[in-house]
Amino acid sequence: MATETLSASRTIKAYTQEATQSAHFATQSDASFHAERTRLRTRAVLVGMAVFLGTTAIVILIWSGARLVFAGTVSAGELVQFLIFALLASGALVNMSEILGTLQLVAGATERLFEILNTKTRLHLRSNPIPLPDIPIGRLEFKQVSFAYHARESEVVLKNVSLCAEPGETIAIVGLSGSGKSTLFALAQRFYDLDSGAVLVDGVDVRDTDIRTLRRRFAYVEQHSFIFSGT
Structure with missing residues (x-):
């Protein structure tokens, strides 16, 4: 809706429909907000599942590592080091992927939107315009x-x-x-x-x-x- 409105700005201005289109855009934005909220809820469920599976994997890893420690295959210090490095590495990779994805999504669109919003009209608009006749003549x-x-x-x-x-x-x-x-x-x-x-x-x-x-x-x-x- 935003794309077609910007593409047809002359038509909108010719029919003085700026206020109507702004109200329509507000309605569309509200619908987009609700859709985004639903998306975030779904994403929260998926992230929760991923965290649960990751935690389960760590529990299994600790259990298996503990058995190896008791068997004398590895030392307790080596097990702790491995667990710490694994947690740090996985957390860093997850955070980096989310941040990079978000930046790539908004960077280009934000730059273009600010260019449009900062555009100034070249028309000189009078502060005290002369009114047209109340009854249109048609000349x-x-x-x-x-x-x-x-x-x-x-x-x-x-x-x-x-x-x-x-x-x-x-x-x-x-x-x-x-x-x-x-x-x-x-x-x-x-x-x-x-x-x-x-x-x-x-x-x-x-x-x-x-x-x-x-x-x-x-x-x-x-x-x-x-x-x-x-x-």
Whole structure:
């Protein structure tokens, strides 16, 4: 669930479903906690059995060693030394295997999670955003919009693009792959900031209004539908 949520972050933000997905994640985390508790109980039983068998082996070893001591085959000191070395060696090996297994399990995942959590947005969010009209008008306008992605700043995706979609009007944007069709909608919902120009939703610049309120004004159907787990 966490993997699909991170992979579809744009879809979640476009529908302002952050709170819903966070609550869903909390439910999944609770279920994971109960599953982990069951796993630990099972592991405790298995460890207990292993300790019992190990203790039984030591008892048999002492009994056999005692018989050898009485028979004069080995001395009491040699038996004690052997028992101490056996206990130390077995305990150290068990502890090392558990620690190494745990470290390998969490090291890679923890590093990547902290990278994601520490990521800062490049968008400049106003402390006093301009509210959109209470009753949506349904007007979207691009004014002399130019834009290039940060990873490819030398390749301008959009250059001086101007268009206006009036309420109730249907406009089809047609072009080759990579010509900037999806970029227009990404800019309208402010997943990126413009290099120049302005995008207006109901007469308000998308950079001046609250980003969550802005995205609630859109019913966004993606080119590739992302399927979430659920009903």
